[in-house]
Amino acid sequence: DGGITQSPKYLFRKEGQNVTLSCEQNLNHDAMYWYRQDPGQGLRLIYYSQIVNDFQKGDIAEGYSVSREKKESFPLTVTSAQKNPTAFYLCASTNPRDRGGEKLFFGSGTQLSVL
Amino acid sequence: GIQVEQSPPDLILQEGANSTLRCNFSDSVNNLQWFHQNPWGQLINLFYIPSGTKQNGRLSATTVATERYSLLYISSSQTTDSGVYFCAVEYVNRDDKIIFGKGTRLHILP
Numbered sequence: 001d002g003g004i005t006q007s008p009k010y011l012f013r014k015e016g017q018n019v020t021l022s023c024e025q026n027l028n029h030d031a032m033y034w035y036r037q038d039p040g041q042g043l044r045l046i047y048y049s050q051i052v053n054d055f056q057k058g059d060i061a062e063g064y065s066v067s068r069e070k071k072e073s074f075p076l077t078v079t080s081a082q083k084n085p086t087a088f089y090l091c092a093s094t095n096p097r098d099r100g101g102e103k104l105f106f107g108s109g110t111q112l113s114v115l
Numbered sequence: 116g117i118q119v120e121q122s123p124p125d126l127i128l129q130e131g132a133n134s135t136l137r138c139n140f141s142d143s144v145n146n147l148q149w150f151h152q153n154p155w156g157q158l159i160n161l162f163y164i165p166s167g168t169k170q171n172g173r174l175s176a177t178t179v180a181t182e183r184y185s186l187l188y189i190s191s192s193q194t195t196d197s198g199v200y201f202c203a204v205e206y207v208n209r210d211d212k213i214i215f216g217k218g219t220r221l222h223i224l225p
Contacts, residue, residue, distance in 0.1 A: 033213065035215070037156075040220075041217060041218075042201065042215050042216055042217035042218050043215040044215075045212065045213070045214065045215075048212060048213075056212075058212070088156055090156075090158065092158075092213075094213075103146055103148060103160075103163050104160070104203060104213060105160070106150075106157070106158040108155075108156065108157050109156045109157070111156075
């Protein structure tokens with residue numbers, strides 16, 4: 001089955017530690033996105049990538065980094081510079097050239113908490 | 116600035132009632148989608164609707180692009196409809212950046 005896989009489902013970070021959230025898709029989508037969701041809030045865009053080896057900052061990129069070395073993979077690193085990392089992180093993908101039908105697909109999310 | 120505004124922020128209804136959720140956007144759009152987030156956090160596509168009207172069972176959606184709003188209708192609400200409904204927009208000439216509203220939290224009482 002095609003889809004988006006995020007791992008781990010739960011992640012704990014110690015003070016000063018960098019952690020990496022995994023996002024893999026087998027939908028052959030060009031574009032991938034990372035969103036952050038805080039309790040009772042909407043989704044805010046962290047980073048997005050339209051094509052391999054290219055990515056752009058979203059609205060809240062500070063304290064995060066990404067890479068896009070393969071089409072299928074878009075890992076997100078939460079660095080020690082992110083002072084308030086506790087949140088639910090959602091990865092999504094789409095094919096911008098695919099007009100019509102369902103467009104944006106989401107993984108099941110990673111809950112990150114600070115120890 | 117670029118905005119996606121949803122209303123109402125919260126809605127509590129009795130089972131069987133009908134509801135209308137609204138999404139206002141501030142510029143021309145390539146794409147507009149409605150999502151339902153279930154209690155486990157999973158986001159489920161409801162409609163891809165940059166313009167026009169679509170229906171899927173008890174749910175329907177209408178987007179009036181010229182007036183920059185979209186409506187999601189839920190008829191004969193069930194408790195399983197509870198959750199958060201998000202509107203997401205891709206604006207024209209914004210490099211495929213997709214922006215979400217803050218959502219409408221719907222609670223259906225049995």
